[in-house]
Each structure stands twice: as C-alpha cells, then as structure tokens.
Amino acid sequence: xMDAPIRVTRRQFTLSLAFAAASTLxxxxxxxxxxxxxxxxGEAGAPKPAAPTSAAPAATxxxxxxxxxxxxxxxxxxxxxxxLRIFDSFNPYVPxxxxxxxxxxxxxxxxxxxxxxxxxxIINHLGKGWSYNxxxxxxTLDLAPNATWSDGQPFTSDDVVWVLSLLKExxxxxxxSVIQPWLDSASAADPHTVKIKLLGPNPRFxxxxxxxxxxxxxxxxxxxxxxxxxxxxxxxNPPVYTGPYVLDRVIPAQFMFVWKxxxxxxxxxxxxxxxxxxxxxxxLPMDANAEEFQRGNIDAPGIDNFDYQHQQAIRxxxxxxxMIPFLDPCPRxxxxxxxxxxxxxxxxxxxxxxxxxxxxxxxxxxxxQPPSPPADYWWAxxxxxxxxxxxxxxKQYPFTYDPKKAGDLFNSVGATxxxxxxxxxxxxxxxxxxxxxxxxxxxxxxxxxxxxDEAKKIGVTINIRSLQGPPYTDAYLQGNWxxxxxxxxxxALDPGQYYQIFETQNYVSLxxxxxxxxxxxxxxxxxxxxxxxxxxxxxxxxxxxxxKPLFEQAMEAYFKALPVAPIIQTTYPISYNTTYxxxxxxxxxxxxxxxxxxxxxxxxxxxxxxxxx
Amino acid sequence: xxxxxxxxxxEDAAFDAEALLARRRHWWAHPVLLYYARxxxxxxVTLWGSITAAFLFFHLIPGNPIDALIVSxxxxxxxxxxxxxxxxxxxxxxxxxLNGTLWDQYAHYMRQLLVDHQFGPALxxxxxxxxxxxxxxxxxxxxxxxVSTLVGWLSGVLLGTLLxxxxxxxxxxxxxxxALFFSHIPYYFLALYLLFFLGYRLAVLPPNNAYDxxxxxxxxxxxxxxxxxxxxxxxxxxxxxxxxxxxLGTRMLVVAMLGEDYLQFAEAKGLPTRQIVTRxxxxxxxxxxxxxxxxxxxxxxxxxxxxxxxxxxxxxxxLLFQAQAVLDYDTLQxxxxxxxxxxxxxxxxxxxxxxxxxxxxxxxx
Numbered sequence: 001x002m003d004a005p006i007r008v009t010r011r012q013f014t015l016s017l018a019f020a021a022a023s024t025l026x027x028x029x030x031x032x033x034x035x036x037x038x039x040x041x042g043e044a045g046a047p048k049p050a051a052p053t054s055a056a057p058a059a060t061x062x063x064x065x066x067x068x069x070x071x072x073x074x075x076x077x078x079x080x081x082x083x084l085r086i087f088d089s090f091n092p093y094v095p096x097x098x099x100x101x102x103x104x105x106x107x108x109x110x111x112x113x114x115x116x117x118x119x120x121x122i123i124n125h126l127g128k129g130w131s132y133n134x135x136x137x138x139x140t141l142d143l144a145p146n147a148t149w150s151d152g153q154p155f156t157s158d159d160v161v162w163v164l165s166l167l168k169e170x171x172x173x174x175x176x177s178v179i180q181p182w183l184d185s186a187s188a189a190d191p192h193t194v195k196i197k198l199l200g201p202n203p204r205f206x207x208x209x210x211x212x213x214x215x216x217x218x219x220x221x222x223x224x225x226x227x228x229x230x231x232x233x234x235x236x237n238p239p240v241y242t243g244p245y246v247l248d249r250v251i252p253a254q255f256m257f258v259w260k261x262x263x264x265x266x267x268x269x270x271x272x273x274x275x276x277x278x279x280x281x282x283x284l285p286m287d288a289n290a291e292e293f294q295r296g297n298i299d300a301p302g303i304d305n306f307d308y309q310h311q312q313a314i315r316x317x318x319x320x321x322x323m324i325p326f327l328d329p330c331p332r333x334x335x336x337x338x339x340x341x342x343x344x345x346x347x348x349x350x351x352x353x354x355x356x357x358x359x360x361x362x363x364x365x366x367x368x369q370p371p372s373p374p375a376d377y378w379w380a381x382x383x384x385x386x387x388x389x390x391x392x393x394x395k396q397y398p399f400t401y402d403p404k405k406a407g408d409l410f411n412s413v414g415a416t417x418x419x420x421x422x423x424x425x426x427x428x429x430x431x432x433x434x435x436x437x438x439x440x441x442x443x444x445x446x447x448x449x450x451x452x453d454e455a456k457k458i459g460v461t462i463n464i465r466s467l468q469g470p471p472y473t474d475a476y477l478q479g480n481w482x483x484x485x486x487x488x489x490x491x492a493l494d495p496g497q498y499y500q501i502f503e504t505q506n507y508v509s510l511x512x513x514x515x516x517x518x519x520x521x522x523x524x525x526x527x528x529x530x531x532x533x534x535x536x537x538x539x540x541x542x543x544x545x546x547x548k549p550l551f552e553q554a555m556e557a558y559f560k561a562l563p564v565a566p567i568i569q570t571t572y573p574i575s576y577n578t579t580y581x582x583x584x585x586x587x588x589x590x591x592x593x594x595x596x597x598x599x600x601x602x603x604x605x606x607x608x609x610x611x612x613x
Numbered sequence: 614x615x616x617x618x619x620x621x622x623x624e625d626a627a628f629d630a631e632a633l634l635a636r637r638r639h640w641w642a643h644p645v646l647l648y649y650a651r652x653x654x655x656x657x658v659t660l661w662g663s664i665t666a667a668f669l670f671f672h673l674i675p676g677n678p679i680d681a682l683i684v685s686x687x688x689x690x691x692x693x694x695x696x697x698x699x700x701x702x703x704x705x706x707x708x709x710x711l712n713g714t715l716w717d718q719y720a721h722y723m724r725q726l727l728v729d730h731q732f733g734p735a736l737x738x739x740x741x742x743x744x745x746x747x748x749x750x751x752x753x754x755x756x757x758x759x760v761s762t763l764v765g766w767l768s769g770v771l772l773g774t775l776l777x778x779x780x781x782x783x784x785x786x787x788x789x790x791x792a793l794f795f796s797h798i799p800y801y802f803l804a805l806y807l808l809f810f811l812g813y814r815l816a817v818l819p820p821n822n823a824y825d826x827x828x829x830x831x832x833x834x835x836x837x838x839x840x841x842x843x844x845x846x847x848x849x850x851x852x853x854x855x856x857x858x859x860x861l862g863t864r865m866l867v868v869a870m871l872g873e874d875y876l877q878f879a880e881a882k883g884l885p886t887r888q889i890v891t892r893x894x895x896x897x898x899x900x901x902x903x904x905x906x907x908x909x910x911x912x913x914x915x916x917x918x919x920x921x922x923x924x925x926x927x928x929x930x931x932l933l934f935q936a937q938a939v940l941d942y943d944t945l946q947x948x949x950x951x952x953x954x955x956x957x958x959x960x961x962x963x964x965x966x967x968x969x970x971x972x973x974x975x976x977x978x
Contacts (some may be wrong), residue, residue: 470676
C-alpha cells in the first residue's frame with residue numbers, strides 16, 4: 001500500500017514555525033558563558049591567578065534576604081560602588097581600562113606613599129622615603145626592600161624605572177603628562193633605590209608617587225608582566241599588584257568583584273586584614289540599599305546610593321551603624337569667567353560683588369545636607385591643610401553675605417540701577433549666564449538659584465543652565481558661560497598646585513578647549529600678581545620654611561583676584577555597618593580618610609576586626 | 614485551464630492583466646517574487662535610513678565624549694593626564710573614529726558595521742568592542758523581557774477574549790475594571806511595591822540580582838532554578854501590567870466583532886460556545902495583536918532601564934543607561950541598531966508569513 005502524500009496544513013506549519021521560533025528564542029535567552037578572568041587571546045604573557053588561599057568556601061546562607069555573595073559572609077567585607085562595568089580589564093593607563101574603585105586600589109594596588117589628610121601625615125609604604133639634591137633637579141626614591149608582587153616576584157626599582165620610561169615614551173597613556181615635562185631620565189641605583197634626573201627644578205615631583213586625593217597620578221605595575229605587552233590594549237587580567245588582596249573572580253552578571261587575601265602578602269607583619277574576602281559590587285537604588293544595609297548585607301555602602309536622608313531614616317532604629325562626616329576635597333564654589341572679553345566678570349569688583357550675594361550660612365544649613373560650614377578657603381578643612389591657613393589675611397577678605405556691598409561694588413564699576421529697576425552697564429541690562437553640571441533641583445543647582453534670587457533683589461539678572469555629560473564639558477571647557485556653580489579641585493598636597501591652574505601660561509582663549517599643556521585654566525584668568533607668585537611657588541619647596549611667606553602672598557593675590565569663590569565645605573555622610581566588622585574610622589578616631597572609594601581605604605581594611613570577637 | 618489573475622494584494626493597485634501575463638514568462642517576474650523583492654528592498658532602505666538617523670541623532674548631541682570622559686575622570690581624581698590632554702584626546706578620537714567631518718565619521722561607522730561587522734570600541738569598556746558588552750547583556754534582557762512579553766501577551770489575549778465574550782457578567786466587569794486600573798500604573802511603580810512586599814517585608818523572593826552568586830553560572834537545573842527565582846519579581850511587574858494592557862486591547866476587539874454575521878450564524882448552527890470562542894472569536898481577535906506583539910518583541914532589545922536598575926539586573930537597559938551617560942556612541946548605536954534590526958525584521962517576517970495565519974490575506978489570487 002502506498003503511503004498517502006504528506007500534507008502539511010497551515011496550522012501545522014504555523015505551529016512548527018512558532019515552535020522553532022520559541023526554541024530559538026529560549027536558546028538565545030540562555031545565560032552567557034561563565035565570566036572568566038582568564039587572559040584573552042593574545043595575552044599569553046599574563047600570569048596565572050594566585051592559588052586559592054583555602055579550600056572552596058562554603059556557600060553563604062542562602063535565602064531571599066541573604067547577602068547574595070559567593071563567599072562566607074562572616075569572612076567577607078562587602079562594599080558598594082554606584083557603578084561597576086569593567087570586569088575584564090585592569091589596565092590603569094587607558095581611559096576606562098579598569099574599574100578603579102572595584103577593589104583594585106582598595107586592596108590590590110599599593111602606592112609608594114599615602115597622604116593621610118585626616119592626620120596630616122605621609123605614610124611610607126612601598127616607598128621608604130625621598131630626597132632631592134639642593135637644586136631640586138634630582139630625586140632619589142628609597143623603596144621597601146621586602147616588597148613583593150602577588151606572583152612572588154620582588155618589587156624593585158626596575159619596576160619604577162620601567163614605568164617612568166613607559167609613560168615618558170607614550171604620551172597617550174594616563175600619567176604621562178606629569179612625567180613628560182619633567183623627566184630627563186630614571187635609573188636603578190640598586191634594587192631598592194631609584195635615581196630620577198629632572199629637566200628642571202621641581203620640588204614637587206615626588207607628589208606623583210603619593211596617593212593624595214583618590215590615588216596617585218602614577219601607578220606602578222610589574223615590569224615582568226608588562227614589558228612584552230602593548231600598553232594601549234593589554235588587559236592585565238588578572239592583575240598582579242603588591243596589596244593584601246588578589247583577584248579571586250569577577251561576576252559581571254552580578255556586577256561583582258571578589259578579592260581574596262594574598263597569603264604571601266609582603267607587609268603582613270604590619271597590616272594583616274581580617275576579612276578573608278573583599279567584595280565590591282554595584283549598589284542598588286537608595287531604598288533597596290537601605291533595606292540591604294539594615295539586614296547587614298552591606299558593610300560599607302557608597303554615598304551615592306545611600307544618602308543622608310536614607311541614613312537618617314534608619315539611624316534611630318538600626319543600632320549597628322556608624323555615621324561619620326567626610327569632607328570632600330573640593331568645596332562647592334562659584335567659578336567666574338575672567339576672560340577679558342567678558343565685560344563684567346573680568347572685573348574683580350564684580351566677582352566680589354557676586355560673592356557677597358552668596359549667603360553661605362544659609363546655603364550650608366538649608367541647601368546642603370548634612371549641614372556644612374561655610375568655606376573660608378579653597379581647600380577642604382582637613383587637619384593636613386591647617387598649615388596653609390592664614391587667618392590674618394583671610395580676615396581682610398571675609399566672605400560675608402552683604403547685598404549692600406554687592407550693590408556698591410556694581411556701582412563702582414558703572415553697573416548702576418536703571419529706570420526699569422534693573423542694573424545697566426554701557427546701556428545694556430546686566431545679565432549673567434550661570435552654568436551648572438548639577439541636574440535641575442540638585443544642590444549646586446539650588447545654590448545657583450539662591451544666587452539668582454539674591455541678584456534679582458539688586459537688579460541683576462542671572463539665567464541658569466543645567467547641562468550634564470559631554471554638553472556640559474563642551475560649554476565648560478570652551479568658556480561658554482559667565483558663572484559656574486560647581487567646584488574646582490586643586491589643593492591635593494599644597495595650595496601651590498591650585499594656584500598653578502591660574503597661571504597665564506595655561507590660558508586659552510574663549511571658544512578653545514581649556515585642555516592645554518598644563519592644568520586647565522578654565523576660568524581664563526590673567527592676573528600678573530597671582531601669576532608671578534604662583535610661578536615662584538612652582539620652584540619652591542612647599543615644606544621649606546621659606547615657602548610660608550610665598551604662600552601668604554599667593555593667598556592675598558588670590559583673594560584680590562577671586563577667580564573662584566569658595567562657598568561651603570562639602571560634607572558627605574559615610575556609614576559603616578558593625579554587624580560583621582568593627583574597627584571603622586569614627587568621629588572620635590578618624591585615623592584615615594573614610595572614603596570607601598579612595599586608595600587609602602586599604603588601611604581601613606587593615607584595621608577591621610571581626611565583630612564576633 | 615483558466616489562468617488566475619495574479620494580484621499583489623498589499624496595495625490592491627490596478628494592473629494590466631496582459632502585461633502581467635507577459636511578465637510571468639520570466640520566473641523572476643513572478644508577482645510573489647516581485648512582492649518579496651519590493652518588501653525586502655523597502656526593509657533594507659528603512660534599515661539603512663533608521664541606522665543613519667540614529668547615527669545623526671547621537672552625533673549631533675553637542676560635546677565630544679572623549680573630552681568629557683577625560684574631564685570627568687580628572688574631576689573624580691581618576692585620570693591625571695592634564696598636561697598633554699590634547700594629544701590624548703586626539704589619539705582616542707582617532708581610535709573611536711571621531712576625527713574629521715560628520716560625513717567622515719559616518720563613513721567610518723558604516724565601514725565598521727558593514728565591512729568589519731563590528732560596532733567599534735566601547736568607551737565604557739575600552740578596548741573591548743561594543744558588541745562584546747552588548748552580547749554580555751543581551752541574553753539577560755531577552756530572557757527576562759522576551760519571556761515576560763510573550764507570557765503577558767498570551768495571557769492577555771486569552772483573558773481579553775474571555776472578558777469580551779462574557780461582557781455582561783459581573784465578574785468580567787470587575788476584572789475589566791482591575792485591568793483598567795493597573796494598565797495606567799507604570800510597571801516600575803508596581804515593581805517597587807513588589808520589591809518591598811515580596812522581596813523585603815515577606816521575604817519570599819530574592820529582591821535583586823539575576824541569580825544567586827553561590828550557584829555556578831552554567832547549564833544546570835540548579836542554575837536555571839536560581840535564574841527563574843530571581844527573575845520572578847522583575848518579571849511579575851512586567852507581566853502583570855502587560856496582561857492588563859493586552860486584555861483591554863483584545864477585549865475591545867472582541868466586543869466589536871460580537872455582532873458580526875458569522876458569529877450569529879455559528880450560534881444559530883448550535884455550535885458549542887467553546888468552539889465559537891476559540892475558532893471564531895479568538896482567531897479573529899488575535900491577528901491584529903500578533904502584529905503588535907512583533908513590535909513589542911522588537912522593543913525588548915532596548916531593555917528596561919528602570920526595572921534593570923531597580924533589581925540590579927545585568928541587561929541591555931542598564932547598559933543603555935550607562936552608555937548614554939558618557940555618550941558612548943558605539944555602544945548606544947549598537948543597542949539601537951539591534952532594536953531597529955529586530956523591529957524591522959519582525960515586521961518583515963510578519964508581513965511575509967501573515968497569510969499563514971490569516972486566510973483572508975493572500976499574496977496572489
């Protein structure tokens with residue numbers, strides 16, 4: 001019997017099609033391959049990861065509200081960062097080549113020296129000290145003799161010399177700018193001594209090896225791992241550094257870095273962190289983060305995802321919480337466009353007039369939370385910066401809220417009140433364009449609005465523009481603004497670094513991007529008095545006794561010019577959880593900068609003790 | 614044997630039968646082939662136009678992403694290369710194809726896309742290609758939103774048909790009112806409630822992550838169970854709102870067709886209700902929804918920014934959010950390209966296979 005011909009009905013065909021589509025879809029919906037930290041092809045020289053410190057850890061107690069980590073909670077530190085996105089690259093020399101704060105510099109990468117701003121000291125770490133010749137053209141660095149990389153190789157002066165040469169030869173690499181203008185040559189006098197010859201006198205060249213704000217400009221990597229790699233594309237995965245932690249694994253789908261203790265850490269006798277594991281992961285939105293914190297699922301939340309209001313909300317009911325203030329290195333400021341083409345903001349009188357309209361007390365109490373004190377200077381009120389304070393000079397230029405003085409100052413330059421109730425200058429109404437990188441309603445935006453309200457009272461119109469990301473940078477660098485409600489960082493280790501920004505040699509005209517050959521003179525100041533003293537400071541040892549009068553001269557010149565008016569200190573509240581770990585910095589014992597995203601956090605890691613005893 | 618007059622029904626244009634007969638002597642002039650060719654041609658032109666529009670949209674945003682990145686990293690203290698920033702910016706502008714005029718950049722982008730089959734390096738994760746980070750996020754978004762969309766559609770169409778058929782019952786009124794209420798609530802609002810009640814207060818479902826990190830990420834029952842459990846909360850919020858929306862839409866279609874002659878005829882014939890609903894009502898109601906589903910599935914590839922952020926879900930929506938923050942052209946264009954490609958392709962496929970689903974639609978007659 002012949003088989004009947006096979007007939008496929010439309011329904012059968014449709015069902016088959018639907019089934020095929022569903023299969024394809026579900027197949028594609030399957031999870032991606034496990035994230036590997038193995039070097040990518042072409043990275044044959046990359047070292048093998050360090051051996052596990054112990055047997056595979058027992059899984060943490062599973063459950064919907066557990067910490068959701070792959071390591072035992074009682075042995076693990078958990079920190080949050082607002083964004084983590086680079087999981088397969090640890091190259092510190094290219095933009096976005098590494099996720100710096102995902103644990104790499106809080107536990108793995110170490111620096112020669114650390115500035116402890118809270119204590120006003122310099123901590124010698126991989127470096128044991130530095131010295132200059134009398135003319136400041138030669139720098140000698142002494143290195144720790146017993147330091148080793150995590151793969152067991154010794155950390156020597158060859159590594160430092162190799163990195164300096166790399167950065168001198170490759171101008172596109174991060175860190176090369178601070179090397180290029182100054183480095184003549186570097187050599188290893190012995191395995192633990194580096195001799196650096198400079199192209200000219202520079203008493204601050206060693207700053208590039210100090211972890212100041214956030215970290216240091218130059219990051220030292222192992223020569224034996226890097227020397228045969230292309231520094232532009234090498235992923236340095238897994239990273240090899242000298243710190244107490246090594247990379248255990250990354251879990252991109254969990255936005256998580258897992259670090260484990262290096263059993264052979266060279267500095268164990270001085271600093272031996274108790275947490276066996278250090279996990280940095282991406283934070284949840286604020287409300288969810290607060291819930292996680294109360295369940296002890298986070299030890300150190302990031303400030304961006306656990307703000308003051310949320311901290312205050314749970315503070316009274318949750319006892320395992322330490323809350324301390326952290327002063328941002330950069331006070332909030334009002335930047336003035338000082339370019340000569342700006343008829344009003346190019347005049348110091350107008351800049352002071354606008355500064356006098358800032359009600360700093362009120363801004364610090366009402367707009368900024370937690371309440372923050374007015375800023376008298378252009379640096380954070382850390383103990384380390386106390387030595388730069390000069391009350392006698394500051395008293396002569398007080399930042400007081402004084403609308404009458406502001407009106408008088410406007411009058412003095414000819415910006416007088418017109419018949420319409422608005423001030424006029426050369427027959428035109430006085431108006432300013434105020435730029436801010438803060439979103440509408442954010443704090444810097446509100447500061448701008450308070451200035452607008454005050455200016456209105458004396459007949460001055462200010463229009464505010466809020467731009468973020470590249471559009472802001474474009475306008476900011478090209479000088480397409482009169483005023484900017486933002487901040488200008490600069491004082492890391494001494495105010496001379498800040499004054500350098502305003503040197504005339506860094507000036508670029510309006511319309512050009514202020515990304516020149518030196519620091520960014522975004523305010524386009526040309527002030528001969530400040531310029532002269534700033535350039536003297538450039539070649540003066542900031543720690544020397546003779547520098548004090550120069551610093552005071554510079555301060556006075558700055559007050560007179562006022563290219564940037566400090567408004568308030570910028571206080572951020574930082575919370576720690578004591579459920580699993582104690583030994584955190586506290587208000588009474590601020591032994592270190594408490595910022596969890598700074599390189600200095602390695603010392604906090606080293607001070608933690610298990611809460612259970 | 615009579616020769617049927619071929620007609621492309623999509624446009625229903627008048628045509629010359631003789632000319633058509635003459636053209637049929639050539640196989641390539643067969644009207645079905647011509648229709649396919651015209652439809653595919655239109656698809657390609659639309660694809661090119663959309664990609665070009667997306668390119669222009671992103672590149673006309675003021676500002677240079679390399680400048681912005683360097684400055685933002687400097688402001689965070691992460692990047693210290695101030696002195697030779699001009700050289701550095703020039704180097705990376707070259708790498709990212711941002712040198713020259715807009716036309717030069719466009720040519721560079723199209724060459725990258727068509728010749729190298731790459732989206733270009735991701736500014737978010739240099740030097741990786743954008744396709745790498747997109748592909749890393751894509752399965753999570755497809756798994757969560759693709760399945761949620763399908764489940765929501767299927768349930769919504771079935772429920773909507775039932776509600777339409779039973780439009781006079783009190784229960785149908787109640788359910789319709791509930792659907793109406795929830796259809797106006799944003800999914801992320803519901804997600805927040807679900808998160809806090811089911812995730813934290815009752816603690817019956819994991820409140821974040823795509824799976825339990827204790828479980829190894831590989832094909833296993835344990836891993837699949839973990840993924841499903843973790844996807845439940847985010848998926849619930851999407852599915853529930855989707856069901857409400859599809860239900861209302863389908864109910865509207867069903868109610869409109871209840872007076873049709875063929876239904877009265879079916880009832881008059883004494884066909885069972887189940888048969889009438891499934892073979893007469895549902896079959897007519899689901900067709901317009903099918904086209905809408907194809908478009909919805911295309912937009913799955915955009916991800917859900919808020920949802921993925923709320924649940925720390927590693928999908929495309931979150932990647933899109935990160936990429937726009939730094940104006941990462943290659944990643945942004947990559948995600949948009951995938952969305953455009955999928956939406957247009959789904960529409961094309963639906964156009965081409967619709968006759969299989971709808972007997973009223975024919976390519977030729």
